[in-house]
Amino acid sequence: MSVIETRKVTLNDYRAETPTWCPGCGDFGVLRGLQRALVDLQIEPHRVLVVSGIGCSGKLSSYIGTYGFHGLHGRTLPVAQAAKLANPELTVLAVGGDGDGYGIGVGHLVHAIRRNVDITYVVMNNDVYGLTVGQTAPTTPLGRVTRSAPYGSSDNPLSPLGLALGLGASFVAQGFSGHIDHLATILRAAIQHRGFSLVNVFSPCVTFNEEYGYDYLRQRLVDIDADAAYSRLDRMAALRKLAETGGLVEGILFEDPERVPYDQLLPQYKPEVVAGAPRPLSEEERRAVLEGFSLTGR
């Protein structure tokens, strides 16, 4: 590749197609927050891969001027983790909605947390299934009436942050589309964190979930980043804070800078080999493989 003149990365570099989200959709704020975080970090767009799933949130990868993959419902995390392993020089972001991440894809989330591959997972959480026009989500409160629960939801909502903290996630944060500056700060830290980062973002659905909108959140969210007494290195404190606020916190709840990322745990994994052009075994490697078999006529 030829040498490219380095210049300052601007928001313009990160603009792509015009979003088709409803006016006022929380996902606009997530898009802005992400673009701002990447510009703040001066990462060039071609070094970023955004993997998305299905639904309104899935469209984000088309609206941000990076490389992108808009795949299957719930399957962002396997795609994103593997892309990072295949090319560790990429900044890899997985983005999705609450259905994508906490419903159909929650199994992958559990295992992604266990593995701790160095990617950032941003979940646009609006407590409802938007693009399929208003059914119950895994985060929908008990008793809430939706199109698929006309008598009120009978399922207890899932606490994504509690789940992540309980599983030993190395970076757990929560943001809000209505506070883009703060969200950008959180996302910056998440991208810089070496390991798996979960950022749950309250991203209101203005069409199907008015109750749980901007005003509701603005009035209730507790900013822990502004609390000098709060230590983000204490997992138990994070769980306590979550319980105290009923999950309505904003900021970086927990970070474990010591936890070893997955690639460093893989035996003898060489990023330069994996990311390089494919080549056959060298003579030496082939000899070793042959010696591993029972061979006659040595």
Added chain:
Amino acid sequence: MKRRDLVWQVGGAQGEGIESAGALFLQIMHEEGYYVASHRHFMSLIKGGHTHYQVRVGSEPLLTPGDQVDILVAFDQASIDHDAGRLHAGSLVLANAAKKPELPEGSPARLVPVDFLALAKQAGGAIMANTVALGATGALLGWGEEALDEYFASRFGRKGEEVVEQNRQAYRLGWEAVHRLGVEPLAMPEKPAPGRRVLLQGDEAMGWGALEAGSRLFFAYPITPASEILQWLAKWLPQVGGAVVQAEDEVAAVNYAVGASLAGQRAWTATSGPGLSLMQEGISIAAMTETPLVIVDAQRGGPATGLPTRPEQSDLNEILYGSHGDQPRIVLSPATTADAFWAIQAAFNAAEKYQCPVIVASDLNLALDVRNVDLEELRRLPIERGLLDLEPGAYAPHTYPRFQLTESGVSPRVLPGVPGKTTTVVGDEHTVEGHITEDAEPRVAQMTKRLRKMEAAAADPELMGEALWTSGPEEAELVLVGFAGTYGPIEEARRALEEEGVRARHVHLRVLRPFPAEALAAELRGKRVLVVEQNAGGQLAGELRRQLGGGDFRSCLKFDGNPFTTAEVLASAREVLGR
């Protein structure tokens, strides 16, 4: 009496060391310089049940593990009863004397009772019962009393001199027990000329082939009979700088492979029917986003559909037609262990050349049966990456024509990391630039573009030149057709027919998509056709009818959980011929 081959089989309950006894005999014969072929019969449980390990030893390359059994080592009565039908007048049944073994009435075989367990205990431990059986085998084959002394030193040396000595003693006690009975030993086959041969499973051949193809990442969820690929690569990929990820499930495994491939890796996964069912959506997204993807499907009876650990070729319809939507999909199918080494390399080349999923249709016998292969049979292919566009560009974000309409249907592919060509590939229908669209015109243009790849692949001599393996005279009375692991029994049956003066031809399909319709039609025209396949529905025969516009084919089907024998194929062929 000179013999060309000899079949030895050990049977007992699972967990009794039957598999290790079989593997031991196999390895010894291989290292002695013979051609070997084996089959392991096992059940879906860890301990108990019946298991056996069959080993055929020959002077020439072997196509199957053999129909009849010359020496049956039976640890229990069930092992005699299970395979009594495969014994002949010269067969010897080395049976566990302690269990009062009996041959079924009228059996032509001879019983040789030896108390494996008592002799093993005498040598130092019950665990050496299979070494005793090996000693008894040695006496039946005319080996010396100390034939394996050096072998035990090299195999058990690590565990200390005492273990080595105990095994030597166990071997001798088994040997003497048979010797005392005065049984006339069977002749060993003549030894072939020495050669460089490697003892290999189809699964291992694929793992190794993938390393030669430059693949350095593998993602899979354990499932019989594909797990051996995972296990083999887990050992070897780190040694060449790569990695294996054991995925949480098959859905993850296939999406992992898609993600790594998107980033430029020659990534792949391997599974069996039930896992393939779970992967189908991921296969669709690879086809739609034009991301290369390689999947090995080692067919068997499935846990939701029958006998989970037994040979079957009943995934064919799923391999060819599974998943939603219309999509290009290439299907290769190796015929032999050595051919598995070719198939996986060809799969990576085809996946990148046509930017689509490639499924390698394997099966349990091909995947797990161990045999030795002459090294020169393992064919290495050059790595072909197809249209990769890695030059930096100056495109505004998301204006690069990733899905450019081309005559071949294949568009230049960029990888993340290349400056000035950022693009988002989407699973929804999209424009040339990858933007989501629901307009009719780009939908039709993109769909026909993607499907055009199959026409290009069908015209690719590198691929289609490999589509059929044929043997026997072109002017034949009967054509036997098969795919994957039935190659051996079909080919042996054809040779047997040839010896009887019947002009029979064997056509084995190695590329199933694109379907080699013309070449196959030419082979079958005006002939009587017998399609040999291991399933109940005649899936391959159905596919031939569909692709060739009908046809009067007879089917030779088997779905009882056991591999085809040559005799069964032969009997079916004779029936078709009216003999």
